[in-house]
Amino acid sequence: MNPSLPTNEQRLDIYRKMLLCRMFEDRVNSLFLQGRMPGTIHQAQGQEASAVGVCHVLQEGDMLTSTHRPHEHAVARGIPVRFLMAELFAKNTGCCKGKGGSMHIGDAERGMLPAIAIVGGGIPLATGYALSFKYLKKPNIAACFFGDGAVNEGIFHETVNMAAIWDLPVVFLCENNKYGASTLIDSVMKVKKVSTRALAYGIPSETVDGNDVLAVRQATLRAADRAREGRGPTLLELETYRFAGHSRSDPGHYRPKEEVAEWRKRDPIVRFETQALQTGLLTDSAISDCRASVDRELDEAVAFAESSPSPLAEECLTDVYVEQSYGKA
Amino acid sequence: MKHIIIMPDLGQTTSEAKIVSWLRKVGDKLTMGEPLLEVETDKATMEVETYVGGYLRKTLAKPGDLVAASSPIAVLTDTPEEHCEEPRGEPAAPPPVKVVQEPFPGGLAHSPGRVAAAPAARALAKQLGIDLSAVSASGPQGIISKADVERFAAKAATTTEPVNASVTDRALQAMAALTSSSKSTIPHFYVTVDLDVGVSETWRARWNQNHPALKASVNECLVRAAAAALADNPRLNVRITDGRYERQPSANVVVVTGTDSGLMLIPLEEPHSGTFEAYLTRIKSALTSAKAGRAQAGPAVAPSLAVSNLGMFGVKEFSAIIPPGCASILAAGTVRDQVVWRDGRPQPARVCTVTVSADHRIVDGIAVAKFLESMQFHLNSL
Numbered sequence: 001m002n003p004s005l006p007t008n009e010q011r012l013d014i015y016r017k018m019l020l021c022r023m024f025e026d027r028v029n030s031l032f033l034q035g036r037m038p039g040t041i042h043q044a045q046g047q048e049a050s051a052v053g054v055c056h057v058l059q060e061g062d063m064l065t066s067t068h069r070p071h072e073h074a075v076a077r078g079i080p081v082r083f084l085m086a087e088l089f090a091k092n093t094g095c096c097k098g099k100g101g102s103m104h105i106g107d108a109e110r111g112m113l114p115a116i117a118i119v120g121g122g123i124p125l126a127t128g129y130a131l132s133f134k135y136l137k138k139p140n141i142a143a144c145f146f147g148d149g150a151v152n153e154g155i156f157h158e159t160v161n162m163a164a165i166w167d168l169p170v171v172f173l174c175e176n177n178k179y180g181a182s183t184l185i186d187s188v189m190k191v192k193k194v195s196t197r198a199l200a201y202g203i204p205s206e207t208v209d210g211n212d213v214l215a216v217r218q219a220t221l222r223a224a225d226r227a228r229e230g231r232g233p234t235l236l237e238l239e240t241y242r243f244a245g246h247s248r249s250d251p252g253h254y255r256p257k258e259e260v261a262e263w264r265k266r267d268p269i270v271r272f273e274t275q276a277l278q279t280g281l282l283t284d285s286a287i288s289d290c291r292a293s294v295d296r297e298l299d300e301a302v303a304f305a306e307s308s309p310s311p312l313a314e315e316c317l318t319d320v321y322v323e324q325s326y327g328k329a
Numbered sequence: 330m331k332h333i334i335i336m337p338d339l340g341q342t343t344s345e346a347k348i349v350s351w352l353r354k355v356g357d358k359l360t361m362g363e364p365l366l367e368v369e370t371d372k373a374t375m376e377v378e379t380y381v382g383g384y385l386r387k388t389l390a391k392p393g394d395l396v397a398a399s400s401p402i403a404v405l406t407d408t409p410e411e412h413c414e415e416p417r418g419e420p421a422a423p424p425p426v427k428v429v430q431e432p433f434p435g436g437l438a439h440s441p442g443r444v445a446a447a448p449a450a451r452a453l454a455k456q457l458g459i460d461l462s463a464v465s466a467s468g469p470q471g472i473i474s475k476a477d478v479e480r481f482a483a484k485a486a487t488t489t490e491p492v493n494a495s496v497t498d499r500a501l502q503a504m505a506a507l508t509s510s511s512k513s514t515i516p517h518f519y520v521t522v523d524l525d526v527g528v529s530e531t532w533r534a535r536w537n538q539n540h541p542a543l544k545a546s547v548n549e550c551l552v553r554a555a556a557a558a559l560a561d562n563p564r565l566n567v568r569i570t571d572g573r574y575e576r577q578p579s580a581n582v583v584v585v586t587g588t589d590s591g592l593m594l595i596p597l598e599e600p601h602s603g604t605f606e607a608y609l610t611r612i613k614s615a616l617t618s619a620k621a622g623r624a625q626a627g628p629a630v631a632p633s634l635a636v637s638n639l640g641m642f643g644v645k646e647f648s649a650i651i652p653p654g655c656a657s658i659l660a661a662g663t664v665r666d667q668v669v670w671r672d673g674r675p676q677p678a679r680v681c682t683v684t685v686s687a688d689h690r691i692v693d694g695i696a697v698a699k700f701l702e703s704m705q706f707h708l709n710s711l
Contacts, residue, residue, distance in 0.1 A: 030361075033380040035335045035399045249339045251375030 004221055006056075006214070011281055014056055014213055018048040018269050019294050021072040024081055027298045028071065028088060032248060036306070037088055041102050044072040046211075046243040049268035050175050051076035053216025054143060054238075057224050061140040062111055063129040065122030067175075069242070070115035073145055074105045077112040085301040091308035097319065098311040119180075120150035123159045123172070130163060130170035130233075141169040141227040143220075149180025151194050160235065164201040167232035171223040174237045175210065181246045182254045198235040210238030211268040241266070331413050332381045332405040336390075338398035339377070340370040345397045347445050348390050349374055349472075357385045359405065366402070369445050384409045393445065393471025446473035453478045458513025463505035481506075501591055508650050519648050520697040521684040526664055529554070529708040530679050536605070543609050547681070548584075548638040550711055551661055553608055556582045557601035558703035559634050564696040565687075566633045567656045574691050583632035583652060584612070588620050594652055595619045598630045605711065633657070640664060646682040657687035657697065 006014065025045045031037035044051070047069075055076035058064060066073040074084050079095055087094030087105050094100070095107040096114055106114035113129075116122045126144030133140045150156055151174060163170050174194045178185055191197065198205030204226070208219045216238055223234035241263035245252035252260075276282035338344050349367040353359060364376035365385070383405035390402045406413050444461045446454070450473045454461050457478070464481045466473040529550055537544040559566050560580035568575050584595045595615050600608055633656045637649045640663035649660040662682040669678040683704075685697050 030380040033335075033337050033378070035337065038338075245375075248337070249341050249370060249372055249375075251373050253373065 004218065006217065008281060010056070011214075011276070014052055014217070015269075015272055015276065015282070016290055016294065017052045017056070017076055018213060018272065019290060020081065020297070021048040021051055021075045022269055023291070023294050023298060024075050024084070025071055027302065029244075029248070031302070038090065039088075039102055040247050040249065041071075041088075042069040042247045043244045044069045044242055046263065046267065047175060047177065047240045048072055048076075049213035049216050049272075050145075050173075050210045050238040050240050053210075053213045054145070054171075054173055054220045056217050057220040058111065058143060059140070060111065061138065063108070063126065063140070063142045064106075064112040065126040065129075065142070065144045066106060066112065066115035067122065067145055067147055067150075068103045068115070068117035068119075069147070070103065070105050073115070074107075074112055077110065079105075079107050079110050079112060080301075081297060082301040082304040083107065085298075086305040086308050089305040089308070090310065091305055092311040092315070093304070093308040097315065099315075099319070120146055120153035120155045122146060123150065123155055126172075127159045127163045127168060127170050130168035130227075131166065133169055134166070134230075139228060141171060141224055143171045143173060143224075145173045145175055147180060148174060148176040148178065148185045148189075148194060149183070150174070151197060152188055160197075160201050160203070160233065163233040164203045167230060169227035169230070170233045171220065171227055172233060172235045173220075174235065176237050176239050177242050179242075179246070179255065182250070182252075184254075194237040195235060201235075203233050203235060205235040205237065207237040207239060210240030211263075211266045211271065213268055213272060240268075330407045331411075332383055332407075333401045334365065334379060334381075334403040334405060336368070336396045336398050336400050336402050337377060339368065339375065340398070341372045343371045345395055346370045347395045348392050348402070349445060350392050351388055352376070353385050355385055355388060356409070358409070359383060359385055379405065381405060383407050386413045393466075444473065445471060446478075447475060449475040450478045457482050458509045460505040460509040463502045463509075504591055507653055511650050511653055515651050516689040517651060517686050518689045518694065519684055519686050520694060520701065521646065521648075521682065522698075522701045523667075523680040523682050524701075524705055524708060525678060526681045526708060527679045529711055530664060532711050540606070543606065543613075545605075545609055547640060547664055548636070548661065549609060549612055550708065551638065551659075551681070551683075552582055552584060552597070552600050552612065552636050553605070553711065554601075554704050554707035555634060555636055555659055556580050556597075556599065557707040558700050560599075560601060561703045561707075562696060562700045565656060565692055565700045567691050568631055568633050568654050569656070569688070569691060570654060577631060577633050579630075580634075581630040581632040583635045583655065584616070585635055585637035585649070585652075585658075586616060586619070593619050594635070596630045596632050601707075634659065636661070640681065646684055648684045648686050651686055651688055655688075656692050657685050657700075660684045660686065 051072040083095040103117035126142040129142040195205035346368040387404040635658035646662040
């Protein structure tokens with residue numbers, strides 16, 4: 001057996017993480033519809049395989065950056081959902097003490113920088129982390145999620161090129177869900193695959209079925225190994241799809257109904273379940289038990305969040321600047 | 330168990346949405362996540378799904394209603410028959426639907442909220458410069474059709490709304506129609522100057538001391554001086570009617586004034602003629618009767634210049650939209666003290682910043698500049 005393939009225990013963990021991602025997003029939508037949760041939300045239902053497949057490879061000390069659609073990345077990275085939920089409720093028990101909200105969830109101490117909503121904004125930060133890992137001779141890598149909308153930003157080209165020439169330990173992960181907000185990628189990019197871009201920087205790349213969690217995991221493992229061995233960055237294109245609109249205020253009318261239906265058939269969670277039922281990894285009762293346990297975890301997270309205090313006015317300016325001396329001790 | 334469905338906060342720039350249609354009817358059984366209604370936000374028309382399963386028992390708002398976010402819009406119960414009314418004597422929940430009144434403050438530059446309209450109607454309205462919020466809908470569910478816009482355009486072209494209409498809705502509709510048509514058809518340009526009002530303000534103070542029963546306001550002085558300057562500058566004293574450009578035999582001015590029900594345009598015949606005393610009596614009586622909703626008898630005047638003033642609110646300067654027919658509008662700010670550099674040293678001065686918006690089809694910048702120069706002269710010799 002290929003030692004890089006996940007064990008059954010790991011597969012079950014992957015499955016539960018994907019369910020937690022999906023059900024977290026569904027719960028957030030429900031809370032929004034009930035008027036209990038404030039704010040604009042960018043949801044990622046449908047992209048669980050990408051989030052979980054990548055994060056399953058990351059180790060302690062590795063650093064992940066994310067986008068304006070960060071909920072599933074944070075759940076997959078293992079930040080406890082109660083801290084994420086509290087952040088979305090703008091409570092001071094949230095992972096950013098309630099001052100970041102939906103588009104800035106993350107926790108550097110748990111391996112994910114608070115997300116950056118600016119398109120492409122996480123790319124240079126991840127690369128900066130990679131530079132520091134290399135400089136400090138740490139065994140860690142940086143990983144960096146961005147959407148297809150980011151690959152035509154200047155910062156993408158400049159940063160990937162720099163990471164390439166310095167052989168930095170970073171994995172560039174393009175979640176290609178076909179639409180930058182409402183713009184179809186084919187209308188803004190001449191090459192057919194984002195992965196083709198890697199040729200220009202002289203780094204390896206792969207286009208991966210981003211709705212197949214095991215394929216994502218294996219590709220990320222190859223890229224992460226290269227990075228840890230000092231062989232430089234890799235560009236992975238994860239082809240996936242968001243079931244919802246760009247944000248809660250976008251009905252997504254620019255997408256053909258047949259296209260949405262086609263991608264719904266490729267739902268990463270249903271695919272995993274179907275396969276797992278065939279191989280005997282999962283049973284129907286195991287699936288419903290798992291859903292019930294995720295539901296309980298989310299109930300607890302919502303209760304925790306709703307009963308938490310709001311941020312205090314005195315805390316407005318805390319965590320804004322870091323006081324640190326860079327001189328000799 | 331009873332579940333209240335609320336209007337979610339779906340807008341990008343507003344927190345209200347219009348109900349387009351109910352996709353399910355009272356009595357229907359719904360499952361969680363099923364689309365329940367269609368709403369139109371400032372950005373898009375979209376479906377809203379129910380966050381809970383159950384039987385739809387009541388809808389609390391109807392298609393066409395503009396509903397504020399978080400207002401209850403429907404009631405679901407777990408079973409089809411269970412009681413869903415509030416017991417008597419207890420505070421009523423769900424609270425009544427908050428239907429948003431579209432705000433329309435008396436500013437000339439206001440853009441009203443999104444209204445429900447067919448795309449073809451929207452495109453036509455845009456082309457004709459018609460504000461859709463002024464158009465009444467005849468289509469299903471209060472959606473404005475292309476025919477509604479055509480009807481509105483035809484009516485706006487043939488009827489002359491009484492300019493001093495005091496019925497709120499009519500005043501608002503007239504303002505919406507007039508300003509959109511002006512701003513989209515007249516090529517506006519703007520000339521701004523600081524008028525030195527030191528002399529005229531001293532003169533006005535003395536006048537008011539001597540005539541406690543007939544005091545003059547800053548605006549009354551400005552209107553008088555502007556009319557005199559208009560008479561001096563025939564190039565500005567022109568009107569466009571039916572695409573034809575006509576020089577005016579007399580210098581008439583229209584004063585824009587704000588009332589509780591909106592803006593009013595009060596035409597004055599030759600404000601610079603006669604004694605200052607007679608002029609003041611005339612303008613004050615015209616303003617009073619217009620505000621009371623009475624049209625004044627008298628010959629119809631064709632003004633070529635409008636005067637608008639926000640100085641009494643401390644506004645420093647602003648620019649205004651030209652009323653249809655006029656060639657220009659003068660927008661006056663507040664009278665303020667300022668230090669000016671004069672004769673090689675700083676000196677105190679009283680100034681009033683005015684901006685003239687003019688129609689570049691019939692007026693050029695030099696005509697406006699000369700008019701303003703002339704107005705300064707007349708202010709100094711009230």
